[in-house]
Amino acid sequence: MRTVVRLYKDYDEAEQTMAELANLGLDDRQIGLLTSAAANLANGHRHLNALDLSDVGAVAANDRMLKLLDSRRGNGVLGALVALGIPRSDATSFLDGVRAGKTLEIVTIEDDKEAETVSIMQRRAAVAGGGTEQEVVPVVKEEIKIGKREYTAGGVKIATHVATRPIDQTIAVREEHVRVERRPVGRDAECSDDAFRDHVVEMKATGEQPVVTKRARVVEEIRVHKDVADHVETIRDSLRHTEVEVDEGDGLEPAYRFGEQLASDTQGASWHEAVARAKSLWEAKMPGTWAKFEDAIRFGWNRKRVTTKG
Numbered sequence: 564m565r566t567v568v569r570l571y572k573d574y575d576e577a578e579q580t581m582a583e584l585a586n587l588g589l590d591d592r593q594i595g596l597l598t599s600a601a602a603n604l605a606n607g608h609r610h611l612n613a614l615d616l617s618d619v620g621a622v623a624a625n626d627r628m629l630k631l632l633d634s635r636r637g638n639g640v641l642g643a644l645v646a647l648g649i650p651r652s653d654a655t656s657f658l659d660g661v662r663a664g665k666t667l668e669i670v671t672i673e674d675d676k677e678a679e680t681v682s683i684m685q686r687r688a689a690v691a692g693g694g695t696e697q698e699v700v701p702v703v704k705e706e707i708k709i710g711k712r713e714y715t716a717g718g719v720k721i722a723t724h725v726a727t728r729p730i731d732q733t734i735a736v737r738e739e740h741v742r743v744e745r746r747p748v749g750r751d752a753e754c755s756d757d758a759f760r761d762h763v764v765e766m767k768a769t770g771e772q773p774v775v776t777k778r779a780r781v782v783e784e785i786r787v788h789k790d791v792a793d794h795v796e797t798i799r800d801s802l803r804h805t806e807v808e809v810d811e812g813d814g815l816e817p818a819y820r821f822g823e824q825l826a827s828d829t830q831g832a833s834w835h836e837a838v839a840r841a842k843s844l845w846e847a848k849m850p851g852t853w854a855k856f857e858d859a860i861r862f863g864w865n866r867k868r869v870t871t872k873g
Contacts, residue, residue: 565672566647567684570660574598577666583683587676595628597640598666616640619661631669704804719787739768818856821845822863834861 571577581594611623618639632643644654661667672680829837841860842853
């Protein structure tokens with residue numbers, strides 16, 4: 564995506580360029596217009612909106628330009644242009660041109676239509692005979708910031724529950740039984756005091772029965788702990804950045820401007836009368852290139868003369 568900013572000498576020139584760009588397929592939302600309100604609203608351009616901006620004054624703008632200014636509310640037109648990447652000095656010149664009645668056009672070009680759009684604007688610049696063009700090429704550089712985040716790398720979950728198991732165990736128990744036996748005896752009793760006393764003989768029988776006693780004993784311990792170790796990770800990635808290649812092209816535009824300035828300085832003179840001075844001045848700036856650019860300089864000279872006469 565590329566942005567071209569151009570200052571036209573009047574609204575009609577900007578509108579004609581806008582029409583050609585529309586035929587190319589550019590949407591109105593890609594083209595912003597800012598012009599003198601007093602000069603153009605009176606002409607009935609219904610797609611323009613009246614504004615009174617602190618740093619420009621009474622102007623008119625289309626919807627695209629309104630959105631551009633609204634997105635940078637509080638910074639004015641100058642702030643909006645600087646935010647697009649335009650140097651402050653150039654942005655100030657654009658505002659001075661709008662105050663003087665010129666029209667500012669900002670075009671956002673899609674990559675697949677860049678060449679055609681630039682060609683139309685350059686061609687219209689040659690036909691119209693003037694204007695100021697600013698192309699904004701954003702230089703983008705990726706930066707990297709490496710942080711850390713935690714993630715689950717596994718773990719252990721331990722749960723306990725009470726279970727029972729049946730047992731089958733034997734134990735020997737003792738039982739006592741008291742038996743009474745009566746046996747006939749035929750012997751003489753001994754005569755004594757004890758023979759005829761009352762006697763009580765008591766014998767108890769005992770027995771054993773199983774008694775179950777339980778006790779809890781810790782037979783094993785399960786301990787859960789974490790081992791923490793640090794290690795170094797090597798991050799391998801790539802960062803993108805914009806590489807700017809400046810191609811001066813065929814150098815014709817500087818030659819056109821030189822010819823226009825020459826025509827302004829030598830009003831009333833013919834080309835044959837001005838060519839000697841032109842060659843001397845050009846060779847002073849661009850030694851050894853007069854033969855290459857003479858036709859372009861003469862074209863600019865003629866274009867300026869035709870515009871001045873018109």
